[in-house]
Amino acid sequence: MLLLFGVISVNLLLPLxxxxxxxxxxxxxxxxxxxxxxxxxxxxxxxxxxxxxxISTVVSLVAAYFFGYIIEFKLSRRMKRVFRFFSILPxxxxxxxxxxxxxYLFGRQGIVTNLLGVHLPIYGPLGIILGSFFYxxxxxxxxxxxxxxxxxxxxxxxxLVLGVRPLRxxxxxxxxxxxxxxxxxxxxxxxxxxxxxxxxxSVGGTYPILPIQFYKNVVGLLDFSxxxxxxxLILLPSVILYxxxxxxxxxxxxxSKANVIAVKSGRFHPLQIAFFTFGxxxxxxxxxIVAVTPFIRSWPYDTSLTFGHFQRIMHAGMLRRLVxxxxxxxxxxxxxxxxxxxxxxYMYVRDPNGLKTGKKIMHGTYMTSLAIPGLALGLSxxxxxxxxxxxNTIAIMIFVNITHFLGSPYMMAVSHFKLLNPNLEAICRTLxxxxxxxxxxxxxxxxxKLILDVFVYFFTNTMVTISAISMLYNSRNMTLSxxxxxxxxxxxxxxxxxxxxxxxxxxxxxxALQTFRLDRTGETIRRMAxxxxxxxxxxxx
Numbered sequence: 131m132l133l134l135f136g137v138i139s140v141n142l143l144l145p146l147x148x149x150x151x152x153x154x155x156x157x158x159x160x161x162x163x164x165x166x167x168x169x170x171x172x173x174x175x176x177x178x179x180x181x182x183x184x185i186s187t188v189v190s191l192v193a194a195y196f197f198g199y200i201i202e203f204k205l206s207r208r209m210k211r212v213f214r215f216f217s218i219l220p221x222x223x224x225x226x227x228x229x230x231x232x233x234y235l236f237g238r239q240g241i242v243t244n245l246l247g248v249h250l251p252i253y254g255p256l257g258i259i260l261g262s263f264f265y266x267x268x269x270x271x272x273x274x275x276x277x278x279x280x281x282x283x284x285x286x287x288x289x290l291v292l293g294v295r296p297l298r299x300x301x302x303x304x305x306x307x308x309x310x311x312x313x314x315x316x317x318x319x320x321x322x323x324x325x326x327x328x329x330x331x332s333v334g335g336t337y338p339i340l341p342i343q344f345y346k347n348v349v350g351l352l353d354f355s356x357x358x359x360x361x362x363l364i365l366l367p368s369v370i371l372y373x374x375x376x377x378x379x380x381x382x383x384x385x386s387k388a389n390v391i392a393v394k395s396g397r398f399h400p401l402q403i404a405f406f407t408f409g410x411x412x413x414x415x416x417x418x419i420v421a422v423t424p425f426i427r428s429w430p431y432d433t434s435l436t437f438g439h440f441q442r443i444m445h446a447g448m449l450r451r452l453v454x455x456x457x458x459x460x461x462x463x464x465x466x467x468x469x470x471x472x473x474x475x476y477m478y479v480r481d482p483n484g485l486k487t488g489k490k491i492m493h494g495t496y497m498t499s500l501a502i503p504g505l506a507l508g509l510s511x512x513x514x515x516x517x518x519x520x521x522n523t524i525a526i527m528i529f530v531n532i533t534h535f536l537g538s539p540y541m542m543a544v545s546h547f548k549l550l551n552p553n554l555e556a557i558c559r560t561l562x563x564x565x566x567x568x569x570x571x572x573x574x575x576x577x578x579k580l581i582l583d584v585f586v587y588f589f590t591n592t593m594v595t596i597s598a599i600s601m602l603y604n605s606r607n608m609t610l611s612x613x614x615x616x617x618x619x620x621x622x623x624x625x626x627x628x629x630x631x632x633x634x635x636x637x638x639x640x641x642a643l644q645t646f647r648l649d650r651t652g653e654t655i656r657r658m659a660x661x662x663x664x665x666x667x668x669x670x671x
Contacts, residue, residue, distance in 0.1 A: 131488055134474055138495050141533045145510035146502070152358035152513050166359045171338060176363065179339040182255050183324040186262035190319050191312065193263070193409065194270035199304070200406045202278035204398050214275060215645055216410070219417050221268035222637035224594045224611045227630040228264040229332025230623050231419050232257050239430045257333030264416055265329060266319040273318065277311035278304075321368040325503030328596050332618055340364050341597075344505055348601065354513065361506035368503060417634075424628035439628040448613070453632065455524065456593055456610040462528040463535070464588040471536055471584055475543025476573065480555065493544075500537030504597030507534055512601040522604045534598040535591050539584040546580045586644045590637045 156162035166172055201213050220228070235242050236250045236257075243249055250256060281304065289299050327341035334342060340363055348357035423429060427436045443449045474496060478489050511530045520526045554576070558568045574581070596611050603612055610629050617626035 131477065131492070134470075134477065134492060135488070137470065138492065141529050142495065142499060142502075145507070145514040148514035149358050149361055149506060149510035152355055153362055155355050155358075162355055163359055166356055167363065172340075172343065172360075172363070175338040175340045175343050178255070178337060179324055179341070180367070182258045182262070182339065183320050186259045186266065186323050187316055187319040189259070190263050190266040190270050191315055194267050194315070195274050195308075195312070196402075196405060197409045198271050198274035198278055200402050202275055204402060204406075211645070213410075215641065216413065217271050217275075218268040218641070219634070219638070220264050220413060222590060222594065222641065223420060223630045223634050224328055224596055224614055225261070225265045225326050226328030226332055226596060226611075226614050226618055227420060227627065228261040228416070229257070229329040230618060230626055230630075231264065231416055232261045232329075232333050233623065234419050234423060234429065235415070236260070244430070252333050253335030254333075254337045257335070258330055258337065258339070261329035261333055262323040262326070265326065266322055269322065270315040270319050273311050273315040274308065277308045281307060317371045317374075320371065321503070324367055325364050325505055325597065327505065328615070331615065341505060344509075345600075348509060354509070357509055358513070361503075361509050364503050365506045369498075420627055420630050420634055424624055424631050426624065428624070439625045443625060443628065448608075449632075452608060452610045452613055452629070453636075455607050456633075457636070459524055459527050459531065459607075459609060460589045460592040462524070463531040463592040464585040466528065467532040467536065467539065467588040468581060468584045470532065471539035472543050472577070472581065474540055475547050479544055479547035480550075480573075482555075496540045497537060499533060502534070504534050504595060505600070508598045508601040522602070522607070524607050526602050527599050527607060527609075530598050530602060531592045531595060532588070534595065535588055539587055542580060542584060542587075546577060550576055582644055586640050589640055593633050593637055 153163065154160070197217065201210055201217070205213060232252055234240055236252045237243065238249070252260065285303050285307075286299060289303060294302065325341060327345050330337070330339055330342050331345075340360060344357055344360040344364060347353045347360060424439050425435050425437065426432075427434050427438065440449070443452075474492070478493050481489075507530060511526060515521050515526055520529075550573075554572050555568050558572050563571065594611055596615060599609065600612065600615075603609065610633050614626045614629050617623070617629065
């Protein structure tokens with residue numbers, strides 16, 4: 131407990147205190163906050179950020195809800211696996227990539243612009259909304275997909291017996307039982323869009339929003355005091371939504387007390403087919419642009435195929451270093467983050483010793499990390515660790531990523547350990563095992579799926595993150611995602627998409643490994659269950 135408390139203090143609590151101290155580094159202490167917060171530019175940026183984030187979130191939630199509904203209720207088991215994997219592909223590239231995709235689709239020489247002759251004002255709020263939709267849709271889909279899987283099919287069978295029509299079954303069963311998932315997805319997507327600066331850098335133009343104000347003051351003007359104030363402003367909406375979630379909405383979550391029976395698929399309505407086809411087409415277009423554009427010499431002036439963009443990066447000696455740095459940071463984050471999150475979850479759920487108050491405090495601290503934006507966390511690390519031996523090293527980038535992404539893996543671990551048989555440790559000790567035997571021989575074999583899920587979560591998110599590490603890198607530890615930002619600023623969009631394609635390939639390999647492992651585990655469980663049923667039915671018993 132002391133070790134975990136020390137880790138979370140050094141990596142979260144003390145850096146946030148350093149950020150708060152920098153925000154009040156005025157005479158009197160509140161002068162800078164009053165001047166910055168109540169300035170016209172800040173109020174305008176705050177309103178713009180809330181507006182575009184809310185619109186983008188609502189659009190993403192509506193599209194992801196019905197897309198997930200169709201996949202989970204209308205497709206076969208094999209097709210579900212395929213389209214679940216297909217639907218999350220856009221989240222395997224950095225957010226700034228989606229802004230570049232918007233330029234290739236709707237820019238002055240964009241594909242849609244040339245085909246339809248429609249010129250959209252993408253450099254402003256419309257571009258941010260479109261890019262944020264592509265960016266947040268996969269995460270909303272994951273939340274809703276899991277919620278639909280947990281619905282009990284017996285509710286629908288009873289409604290069918292009672293003669294309830296399909297539309298009323300949707301509004302009377304599906305929608306009420308997934309309202310917590312809707313709010314959770316809203317919190318996740320709104321926070322992610324509100325704190326992101328990658329998409330506004332690509333298509334934001336001169337439209338003022340808080341992340342860009344933060345970026346200009348910290349990176350452009352080196353005004354860390356004003357940047358700290360903007361960092362706290364970016365943090366506040368996330369904290370408010372988060373506490374609304376844990377104090378009220380989480381208590382309304384529906385849980386099934388019995389084993390859940392899968393929902394039987396109904397008729398595939400033509401409108402559902404049309405919506406599903408259009409959604410798949412949109413996702414395919416985004417992935418196709420990332421996959422094809424790096425091999426085009428110069429869109430739209432010279433569409434001949436070339437490997438020149440990759441060769442330029444390799445001749446500069448950058449590609450190998452960028453890939454090495456990104457993979458090392460992602461592996462370090464995955465390994466160390468998995469270890470910390472699993473131990474933290476185990477201590478909270480399975481440790482029978484006292485210190486209940488300390489456990490609750492630690493639990494709340496881990497959960498709070500979910501509400502901290504990457505920009506604010508990156509600046510707090512820069513302020514707290516500046517001048518130390520880990521500053522400007524790969525180590526500090528690993529630590530900030532672990533802290534940034536710790537909340538979700540920790541909750542995954544808590545949920546998993548609550549489901550394990552509570553007597554496993556007692557049985558192991560009765561047979562003469564010690565604490566090490568409990569971990570190595572009991573907990574780890576029963577947690578292989580969780581370990582793989584948590585590791586892949588840390589790895590893929592670290593590969594695409596920009597915000598948390600944007601204040602902590604130098605030329606020696608530059609990553610692939612940060613190089614996309616540099617190429618975008620130089621107008622080298624094809625090279626930026628070439629880097630994005632490399633990130634996509636690496637992350638797809640990791641997710642494919644995870645999916646293959648889960649499918650193999652699921653087949654083993656189903657096969658064992660079938661053998662048990664046959665043995666039970668055998669007359670020899």
